[in-house]
Amino acid sequence: MTDGKINGALLAAMSNPASPPEHRVIVRYKPDLAITSRPLLGSIRARHFSLLSASAMCVSSEQARLLAADPAVETIWPDLIVHTCLDLSVPHIRAPQVWAAGYAGENVPVAVIDTGIDPSHPDFAGRIAAMEDLTGEGPNDNHGHGTHVAGILAGSGSRYRGVAPRALLYIAKVLHGDGSGYMSEVIAGLEWAVQQHVKVVNLSLGGVGPCDGTDALSTACDAAIDAGLMVCVAAGNYGPTASSVGPPGCARRVLTVGASGNDDSIASFSARGPTADGRVKPDVLLPGVNIASCRAQGTTMGTPVDALYTRASGTSMATPHAAGLAAILLQAFPELSPAQLKQRLMTTAVKLGQDENAQGSGRADAVSAYQGTPSQPGPSPHPSPPGCLVGLASLLSRAHQR
């Protein structure tokens, strides 16, 4: 009964010997209990709230149980760290709730195989593990695309924060300053990523479809998956024409990502299946319309927001949302194979009620994928508010439902 008042995540932390001896908690009391009547323990310092009948404090596990035994106490929640995340897409796919559970992709090695990166951008500070140039231009991003993609995947900005803001970045520059390159250069980038032992690869690039997955680049993607890497690739921007997914989006074992809006509509440009040999593609959708992310110094790609950020659309922007989800899930469940990870993202996606060759399995969702439970079908969820306190809000909401 006493433990029943303590939030499950807090209870788990209390029983974990590796946890710190004290826990930051929010104690909720019976409604309308005067602040002076709220039970405390000896000299514990507390911050009292008047908006709700609750107080925040630091307690040991034993003290938490003593508080829970008091009839005036209704619930004890963990006082979680919350993040600002003003952009819409990351809250929309509910990544901040998974951060709140402790999984922001910390130290998960992810490769962005693209136009390079601006290593001086503050949102990547201290997290670029390695850079490799396969173009002869040097690894710095003289186009802007790779920096934007890396920001969606793993940027740590306070205003525009990526899906896995603690992941470790491995950058292979395979596309030149004009945004294009040869399949063989991309394959060389994949080989480098395999040698670096990364866990997730992002390929926001492709060629013109249709294709059947037997081309060299698609074959190389499947080979990288056989080597244990999760490979997320863009479906392409040749929609809404049928069979418009291009290589490597038609590879068999990759996670092929189409683009949706923050209202869960399917972007008209997002490439459609089936593949030339009749398989359903894309596999999932993720936000790819008007996405604000990091801007490489000296570049003009997209619609600049300011010196550090720019907005862009495309399945290029949807794909790093998927790669970021893969990174935070791999931190939580490192034993998942690429196939299991792909299946988990697909089976838990939000069904949008559209043709499977337009929506795949639906729009992927971080919380459902983390919990391993299918998302509820139904009308499009409202976009989360900007400047979110999503983690705490969600926690409070769940606590109210108990």
Added chain:
Amino acid sequence: MIVRVRGDLGSAAERVASLKATVIRRLALINALVVSASAETAERIRREGWVVSVEPDRKVSTQRRPSEGSRNDGR
């Protein structure tokens, strides 16, 4: 072009060179060679028994939508 081969990649590279083609890069991930050759030489390579397939080294590009703006293109 990308030439996928059977067997040892080093031996394949030597055979390609002996056919007067240039090996640009080795791709161990798919046991292939990136080769520059004339159309005539490419056809000779394609007919070799140790060659699995020959395909053009096609261009790929970023999948950003070039005509983006502030409007929502979702539908």
